[in-house]
Amino acid sequence: MDWKRFGFIALIIAILFGTVVLVGHTASSPLVIITSMLATTIAVATPLTLGALSGIFCERAGVVNIGIEGMMLTAAFFGWLAAIYMSAILNISPLPCLFTGVAVGMLSGGLMALLHAVLSITFKVDQIIGGTVINILAVGITGFMNRQLFFEKNSIFGGSVPHAPGVLPRFSFPFLSDIPVFGRIFDQQLITWAAIILVIVVHFVLFKTRWGLRTRAVGEHPRAADTVGINVERTRYINVIIGGMLAGLGGAYFTIESVPSFEPLMTNGRGFIALAAMIFGNWTPFGAWSAALVFGAAQALQIKLQYFRDLIPPQLAFLQISYVVGLAPYILTMLILTGIIGKTVPPVADGQPYEK
């Protein structure tokens, strides 16, 4: 990552954190505020990180995936459905329900990705159209099933939303979480930990393994890969499906880790912001993660300002309006895409179907 981009990230994070410290310094010490802001940032960046990793898998193999949003939404719904079904109908204790929910979420994300793969690899549909189809399909399916299962009297749930099995537990990193004040950062829920581990794993897979080398080759120059005996279509299929599973894990964050409920359209553009994070991160896992943290910080700002809303001084009154502060991630995304903060280079064959 070049200095310009690093400086930009540092600057934005400093501004976001500074604002919160400025507002809340009368209530608690800056250190406490920064720590809790950091902890929230890491947590809310999770779906963005996973979405970006999903995008990296797809696009490094040459398949543009703007369907991440839809894959996340599908996974959020079906993961939650599985968890709630096991807990409410089968009367199973919460934890197994939640784990199954995560697995089902990943599976449903993978299935949506399979559809994207079929459309864009086999049928060579314009990949952006294909992704849009995924998004629309996800809204339709989740909306329909949500209504059918939870608002119709003759459904298995009897027309109401049953009690949810709660959210995934926290895991405190041994020793590190015992540090006074800062320890809070190392006390996160499971999918958040998984996302951080996956950043490292995906980096390793992409740049240190045979599979990663072949994936990148297929995304850069599929014909070259083909001439040395690499099956381009199969490589793309597998990567897109792995990507869908990662997006599914990100989707499970919404209903199984963040809040124990589902609302239509609840992913709220996170899948698209994740794509922006991927682009800003120049299609690398660590770059995408740091970009996701910037977006996470913007979102954490909103949460913290809500918490401190009585302390906001009159000259900063606009910060009280959550709609205004809520714009930050979207404006940031557009700013990043202009390329004024360093040019990014997509994989050369990104978005192009491979014709033998």
Add this chain to the structure above:
Amino acid sequence: MSEPSIVLEAKGITKQFPGVLANDTVDFDLHLGEVHALLGENGAGKTTLMNILYGLYKQDAGEIKVNKQPIAIHSSKDSIGAGIGMVHQHFMLIPVFTVAENIMLGDEGTGINAGFWRRFCALFIDALLLTTAFFLLEFLLNHLGGALLSLVLLPFLGIILAWLYFAGLESSTKQATFGKQAFGLIVTNENGERLSYKVATLRFLAKILSGLPFAAGYVMVAFTANKQALHDKLVHTLVVDVGGGILDRKTVENRVRELSKQYRLDVDPTALVGQLPVGVQQRVEIIKTLYRNANILILDEPTAVLTPQEADDLFGIIRELTQRGVSVIFITHKLKEVLAIADRITVMRAHHDGRSRSHSQGGKKHRQTRR
């Protein structure tokens, strides 16, 4: 005057495209260590013929023999396996990869399985995968019945193993031969270096394990074996499998340096291909074929992209190659080059005439009877 030994022979090759008869019963042969120029206008079918030899197209009729053995070429993998290498007119190189990465692509070797990386893998998997997996397993065993357990574990295992499977299976054919070698007690890796019996057997076991209907196998192990045995098995399986999937850049870079020195190609394996001049990129392509042990080299319009100086260098390299027993097919439509480098010439005419003609050029280049 002894018969020259024929390394490659194509007989009666016919290829029909929709509306075009690209090759009509074409005959072609290549002698050991010669430069055989293939001359002809655009559309004469030169490239089609070469693409058939390299496995990019399948011929409608005709037979191909390598070293007098008839072979079936279904894909470029088969051609590479038969020792045929091709340098395409438009280079098949990835600019953002290093020279070594470009060369190893598709034939990455056995991966890292010794020393630091091996220990790292063991540690990594020990620490990360198994501890979490076992905590999870124990926890679930305490909370769940067996049937549900499999329901929960299957997707997880499936995902992990699917990845391992696909990552590992890429070179399954090679690994299979490897397995045979292990049973025949000829324990070497692809580069001919000796391996310990333990490592070889483990590799073979790992392949079988991950190649089986994997999820079922693992779940079965999970229910039957005692924990220590399962632990050991998993560690070894994963170490070997993941290790096989991890790039061993050092070994490849050394091999490239070796080849570069041997054939006087002067290529730095760590350079980024996109930053190299065209002439050097071409040499990377040549090393790419040598790395795959090619002894038949197809050069498709190799001088089209070169400066005159680079072309002269290339001719030097071709001579070096032929002296070391590589046979070269040189495709061009420039007569001057042919006279400068070729031992024999075949002229291909537009398809309606069909049969390609082969006639030798006289003068100092008339050397096909030399051997």
Add this chain to the structure above:
Amino acid sequence: MQEKEGRKWWRNFAEDSISSILVPLLAVLTAVVIGGLVIALSGGNPFFAYAGLFEGAFGSQKALSETAVWATPYIFAGLAVALAFKGGLFNIGAEGQLAFGAVAGALIGYALPDWVGHDIPATLHVPLAVGAGVLAGTLWAAIPGMLKAYTGGHEVINTIMMNYIALNMTSFLLNGPMQDPVLTSVSSRTPPIAESAYIPQIFDGLRVHWGFVLALIMAVLVWLVLWKTTLGFEIRTVGSNPDAAKYAGINVKRTIILTMAFSGALAGLAGAIEVTGLNHRHELGFSIGYGFDAIAIALLGKTHPLGVVLAAFLFAAMRNGATRMQFLTQIPVDIISVIQALILVFIAADAIIRFIYRIRIKGERVVLTRGWGG
């Protein structure tokens, strides 16, 4: 639809129509069949459901009028997306442009009489309100257009981001400065617009208004602009081959911005017409979903104005009839979203449809969008 020389135009038209309408029709059919399966699987009777749907859409004068009411914004928004496609741009932002068009139309509709201090004649007020909506949509779409032209920022993500920004800003406006002082259970909405800003109804007692006619006229206008003017030629050239356009001396950047602006104008028009012709105020949430529907309509209509009008009618009929269907059979209206998504799947991957029905089709693949590489 390039003109083939030396043949009667109507013959080309007939042949093109048949070959280009077959696949969309079969796509719709297939999606409806699968939708029926989904209904059956979830315990309903698909035949009753579809009968209810049909009755709700075409069963009476009122039903027909309501279908036309639904079709009005769909035609505008569908045209907006289709026009952008013709210029090689994917405008996912119709939703935000439509929302801002509605906000601006409502603002002029209720606030202008207060600003000037006396009533305004309808002949002036309606064009002003609608014009404000068009302007808002135009400006909102021109931003991603400019970003695309000057920085290469991809319009897909930018327009999506602008959708969310529009949603947030509309929420802010409708809960703050523009909130209806008369508090009801629906709090996020503007005050009602003045009657002078109403677009009149065509028939007494039916809600279909002259905006519907305007929509049909716009479809013809878009067709005229795209195929009969220099600008339209430039838009299509930039859309099909930007490099060739550049060499032909077309100002590509200007064309991109203009295309987006026109597209936004149509989307803004959709919002303003909904406010002035139908709702007579803007409510939060009314615009949600139009953007995606518009994409589906544009693709189903093969990005041709006539096709867009037909597709808009189909979608309008489904949306309108779905309420009746839900009333009669308790199948949630959301099934329509599933069917629409399926239609889109089959339209996008028409190879699937061709495979199922064994159709061979000449004609080349049209490149609609490109990757990030800007």
